[in-house]
Amino acid sequence: MSAAISKSLESGLAGRQLSFRYDRKLPWLFRGLDISIAPGEAVGLTGPSGAGKSTLAQILAGFIKPLSGSLMFNDKPLPQKGFSPVQYIYQHPQLAVNPRWTGGQIVAEAFQPSEELLDMLEISADWLNRYPHELSGGELQRMAVARALGPETKCLLADELSAMLDPLTQALIWRTLINYKNKGLSLLVISHDRHLMTKVCDRMLPLKRFDQP
Amino acid sequence: MTCCRTGESRTGFSFYYFRHLILALLFLLGLIALRLFLDSSGLGTNLTLMEEAPSWRHPFGTDSLGRDMLIRTVYGLMVSLKVGLMAATISALIALTLGVAGAIFGRWADLAVTWLVDVGMSLPHLVLLILISFAVGGGEKGVMLAVALSHWPSLTRVLRAEALQLKSAPYVVISKKFGRSSWYIATRHFLPHLVPQFLIGLLLLFPHAILHEAALSFLGFGLNPHTPAVGILLAESLQHLSTGCWWLGVLPGLLLVMTVKMFDVIGAGVKKYFTPYKD
Numbered sequence: 001m002s003a004a005i006s007k008s009l010e011s012g013l014a015g016r017q018l019s020f021r022y023d024r025k026l027p028w029l030f031r032g033l034d035i036s037i038a039p040g041e042a043v044g045l046t047g048p049s050g051a052g053k054s055t056l057a058q059i060l061a062g063f064i065k066p067l068s069g070s071l072m073f074n075d076k077p078l079p080q081k082g083f084s085p086v087q088y089i090y091q092h093p094q095l096a097v098n099p100r101w102t103g104g105q106i107v108a109e110a111f112q113p114s115e116e117l118l119d120m121l122e123i124s125a126d127w128l129n130r131y132p133h134e135l136s137g138g139e140l141q142r143m144a145v146a147r148a149l150g151p152e153t154k155c156l157l158a159d160e161l162s163a164m165l166d167p168l169t170q171a172l173i174w175r176t177l178i179n180y181k182n183k184g185l186s187l188l189v190i191s192h193d194r195h196l197m198t199k200v201c202d203r204m205l206p207l208k209r210f211d212q213p
Numbered sequence: 214m215t216c217c218r219t220g221e222s223r224t225g226f227s228f229y230y231f232r233h234l235i236l237a238l239l240f241l242l243g244l245i246a247l248r249l250f251l252d253s254s255g256l257g258t259n260l261t262l263m264e265e266a267p268s269w270r271h272p273f274g275t276d277s278l279g280r281d282m283l284i285r286t287v288y289g290l291m292v293s294l295k296v297g298l299m300a301a302t303i304s305a306l307i308a309l310t311l312g313v314a315g316a317i318f319g320r321w322a323d324l325a326v327t328w329l330v331d332v333g334m335s336l337p338h339l340v341l342l343i344l345i346s347f348a349v350g351g352g353e354k355g356v357m358l359a360v361a362l363s364h365w366p367s368l369t370r371v372l373r374a375e376a377l378q379l380k381s382a383p384y385v386v387i388s389k390k391f392g393r394s395s396w397y398i399a400t401r402h403f404l405p406h407l408v409p410q411f412l413i414g415l416l417l418l419f420p421h422a423i424l425h426e427a428a429l430s431f432l433g434f435g436l437n438p439h440t441p442a443v444g445i446l447l448a449e450s451l452q453h454l455s456t457g458c459w460w461l462g463v464l465p466g467l468l469l470v471m472t473v474k475m476f477d478v479i480g481a482g483v484k485k486y487f488t489p490y491k492d
């Protein structure tokens with residue numbers, strides 16, 4: 001019984017004793033921070049601007065190396081090579097897609113998304129022939145979500161992913177993500193939208209601002 | 214030109230906007246046509262026609278052996294174009310490889326590339342050209358190699374800077390987390406962005422290559438004295454300037470300068486086509 005519990009605690013993404021600051025002269029964003037997200041769980045990361053929410057998400061995604069601490073996935077170090085089970089979605093989809101690729105190339109960079117997924121995000125087939133500057137932010141963000149929701153994606157870090165979008169597209173994307181969450185996807189949600197957070201997240205993790213260097 | 218990708222304007226090509234480019238291309242095509250249709254018999258010596266001033270029969274005059282200077286100049290320019298094209302292409306490919314490698318293979322590769330660029334740029338061009346050409350034994354191969362191996366540093370710097378910028382682009386960071394290899398990222402993400410810069414760089418290298426080829430031949434480290442290369446024509450003309458044969462140097466020199474300028478114009482036109490918003 002206790003073995004089963006400890007096993008379930010270890011699965012999913014976990015950051016252990018993470019510390020980070022951008023410069024020696026700057027205050028720590030966090031020191032010795034522990035964070036874990038179980039499969040099928042949605043954790044909301046809250047805090048004032050500059051508290052390090054995006055930095056923490058980018059560390060969890062493996063974009064930035066923490067100054068100390070480690071990243072574990074299912075109790076093993078998070079793999080640095082190959083398709084990462086932890087995927088990150090940017091706030092601005094225009095920057096997150098190659099402007100010289102067509103929608104079809106963008107969506108299928110990691111894997112060919114199923115018709116079902118494209119339908120769920122209401123991505124129409126003729127967008128796939130267009131270039132990013134011929135698509136709106138909402139359309140691009142839906143593509144960015146579609147390409148990240150691969151069969152091997154176990155955890156999605158949503159950094160203000162719907163802040164720039166109209167309410168309809170927001171609802172569409174979150175409905176899709178909740179659908180995947182119910183199938184076992186872990187979510188880390190960063191948002192300033194409290195109502196969205198209470199709706200989507202199972203628990204909140206407040207990040208405070210360290211002001212002392 | 215508002216945009217080059219959407220709807221109508223994607224296929225639209227404004228002749229007025231690109232008139233310089235078109236004129237320059239026509240000039241070069243005319244030169245090639247001259248090379249193809251001019252009778253090569255004028256290349257032989259004709260001692261009855263020594264040192265004739267420009268006339269309708271011989272627009273560029275004749276030299277001290279009675280050879281038609283227009284034909285010699287056109288033939289010489291074609292040799293220069295061939296050498297220049299090869300040398301500029303090799304040079305630009307070296308620049309592309311080094312520039313991308315510097316960005317892809319991390320800090321040490323980048324340091325090595327910047328060091329090579331610094332070394333390449335700090336060596337005096339002409340000395341390096343003469344050294345390389347002399348070392349490989351001169352001739353067409355020597356000139357080509359010398360020009361190819363001495364012209365890549367500045368373009369490498371430009372391409373490296375572009376590639377470094379792309380390296381930290383969010384879509385490249387994401388591509389890495391999709392498990393994509395360095396080769397995939399270099400060819401699929403970097404190259405489409407670098408191709409315009411590469412082509413413009415290639416075209417702008419071209420005039421340099423031609424001029425340096427002419428300079429090498431002029432100094433006697435390049436092509437064989439009996440091949441009609443522009444540099445050799447100019448070197449020969451020096452001996453006859455004092456006897457009043459101004460056309461031997463002035464007219465081939467003028468045509469060389471015009472040809473080089475035309476490549477510059479084509480380079481600028483292509484740049485305008487790829488980046489219509491800049492300057």
